[in-house]
Amino acid sequence: MERPVSQNIYDTPEFFERYSQMARSVYGLDGAPEWPAIQAMLPDLTGNQVVDLGCGFGWFARWARAQGAASVLGLDLSEKMLARARAETDDPAIQYRIADLETLELPERAFDFAYSSLAFHYIVDFGRLMRTVFQALRPGSQFVFTIEHPIYMASMRPDWLIDEEGRRVWPVDHYAIEGSRTTDWLAPGIVKHHRMLATTVNTLIEVGFSIRQLFEWYPTAEQLEAQPALADELDRPMMLLVAAQR
Amino acid sequence: MERPVSQNIYDTPEFFERYSQMARSVYGLDGAPEWPAIQAMLPDLTGNQVVDLGCGFGWFARWARAQGAASVLGLDLSEKMLARARAETDDPAIQYRIADLETLELPERAFDFAYSSLAFHYIVDFGRLMRTVFQALRPGSQFVFTIEHPIYMASMRPDWLIDEEGRRVWPVDHYAIEGSRTTDWLAPGIVKHHRMLATTVNTLIEVGFSIRQLFEWYPTAEQLEAQPALADELDRPMMLLVAAQR
Numbered sequence: 001m002e003r004p005v006s007q008n009i010y011d012t013p014e015f016f017e018r019y020s021q022m023a024r025s026v027y028g029l030d031g032a033p034e035w036p037a038i039q040a041m042l043p044d045l046t047g048n049q050v051v052d053l054g055c056g057f058g059w060f061a062r063w064a065r066a067q068g069a070a071s072v073l074g075l076d077l078s079e080k081m082l083a084r085a086r087a088e089t090d091d092p093a094i095q096y097r098i099a100d101l102e103t104l105e106l107p108e109r110a111f112d113f114a115y116s117s118l119a120f121h122y123i124v125d126f127g128r129l130m131r132t133v134f135q136a137l138r139p140g141s142q143f144v145f146t147i148e149h150p151i152y153m154a155s156m157r158p159d160w161l162i163d164e165e166g167r168r169v170w171p172v173d174h175y176a177i178e179g180s181r182t183t184d185w186l187a188p189g190i191v192k193h194h195r196m197l198a199t200t201v202n203t204l205i206e207v208g209f210s211i212r213q214l215f216e217w218y219p220t221a222e223q224l225e226a227q228p229a230l231a232d233e234l235d236r237p238m239m240l241l242v243a244a245q246r
Numbered sequence: 247m248e249r250p251v252s253q254n255i256y257d258t259p260e261f262f263e264r265y266s267q268m269a270r271s272v273y274g275l276d277g278a279p280e281w282p283a284i285q286a287m288l289p290d291l292t293g294n295q296v297v298d299l300g301c302g303f304g305w306f307a308r309w310a311r312a313q314g315a316a317s318v319l320g321l322d323l324s325e326k327m328l329a330r331a332r333a334e335t336d337d338p339a340i341q342y343r344i345a346d347l348e349t350l351e352l353p354e355r356a357f358d359f360a361y362s363s364l365a366f367h368y369i370v371d372f373g374r375l376m377r378t379v380f381q382a383l384r385p386g387s388q389f390v391f392t393i394e395h396p397i398y399m400a401s402m403r404p405d406w407l408i409d410e411e412g413r414r415v416w417p418v419d420h421y422a423i424e425g426s427r428t429t430d431w432l433a434p435g436i437v438k439h440h441r442m443l444a445t446t447v448n449t450l451i452e453v454g455f456s457i458r459q460l461f462e463w464y465p466t467a468e469q470l471e472a473q474p475a476l477a478d479e480l481d482r483p484m485m486l487l488v489a490a491q492r
Contacts, residue, residue: 155415168419171407171416171418172418172481173414174480205459211456214443216422
């Protein structure tokens with residue numbers, strides 16, 4: 001059986017251009033409203049060997065080093081993103097490497113912490129990837145990642161609806177039908193892979209992780225005041241944050 | 247501070263009459279389409295001391311005894327339900343007791359298995375109840391329960407919507423706004439308490455449980471063929487099944 005190969009949308013010029021203009025690309029971690037909540041889930045990284053799955057421009061890798069991580073291996077499918085990531089550091093303890101998470105192999109018990117931000121919802125074979133991450137972590141290690149929330153992804157037409165009484169709601173349909181969802185986000189025809197929340201949790205448990213915490217991300221009162229558009233996130237979660245432990 | 251006291255809807259004549267006519271009340275466990283999935287989550291009950299939180303007519307209590315449980319304590323808020331439960335068994339190893347899960351106290355390390363079906367979404371103080379269950383279980387014991395799924399409960403108007411293109415979707419809104427939801431189900435003004443899925447999971451972990459498995463219930467192909475109306479459950483989950491371990 002052939003392994004799935006990821007769609008490399010990030011290297012298409014149109015997508016890359018638009019992605020580069022997003023707040024999280026311009027301002028880095030502080031441009032992502034979920035970052036304070038992720039930070040609250042992170043362990044002390046001092047002395048850790050860290051792997052970042054879908055490292056993008058390398059913001060997290062550089063931050064982890066500033067927190068005292070011994071080394072960071074940043075993996076990404078996009079040559080363009082890695083080129084920018086490499087241009088922004090001369091830290092020899094940060095290594096960037098091209099990798100398709102669908103076919104990734106990692107050495108056994110080589111890392112103390114694994115991280116991933118908004119990458120796994122592109123993955124077809126989530127179970128394979130979780131087994132790969134599990135065996136690559138030393139026992140006791142933590143693993144924190146974010147994905148698009150299945151409530152956000154499930155529908156075949158994932159966009160706000162207005163009901164007869166003028167109330168705005170988020171549609172859910174096909175929740176139990178896992179598989180690809182094609183949407184237009186920054187560019188047409190982006191393929192993501194919907195999984196039930198239970199599947200994400202059960203897959204982690206089946207490969208050996210224990211669940212430490214979930215966060216169906218929503219903004220704080222202060223964030224809402226500063227960015228009123230984040231009120232959308234109170235109506236339906238767009239992101240799921242997961243903390244697990246080997 | 248006063249403790250919340252549960253709304254006792256089951257003892258209002260209209261509600262009780264209608265509830266008694268539901269398939270799960272007439273046919274027992276086999277009348278509940280989620281029962282085969284619950285069964286698959288259950289441990290061997292042989293010799294176990296079991297507590298059933300919200301035991302209703304006592305179907306599970308009698309089933310657990312038939313599986314070899316040493317004893318079952320069935321707890322419910324409804325006098326009427328317990329009266330029928332008591333009338334249907336003369337098994338001295340089954341005890342039924344009136345209890346409000348909001349104020350429940352249980353002896354320490356007295357049970358080997360805890361069970362609850364579709365009761366906890368009526369509970370205001372879920373954390374208190376989970377602490378009570380945790381301390382009442384012996385170390386290593388399992389805990390299986392079902393609740394209404396938060397996707398089903400979150401909306402202020404939880405009913406199917408038809409979009410402009412004629413597609414039927416389930417509305418989600420106010421997902422991150424936890425608290426009471428008043429609906430008309432069998433009788434008007436039923437008050438339930440919406441919690442995010444993450445809150446249910448995190449509360450279990452915080453009190454000391456580890457998560458074994460989640461199931462956002464949907465029917466098998468055979469169930470769908472026998473009961474086509476269950477296709478609703480593929481579009482949006484109505485029930486969440488949780489297996490945890492002390």
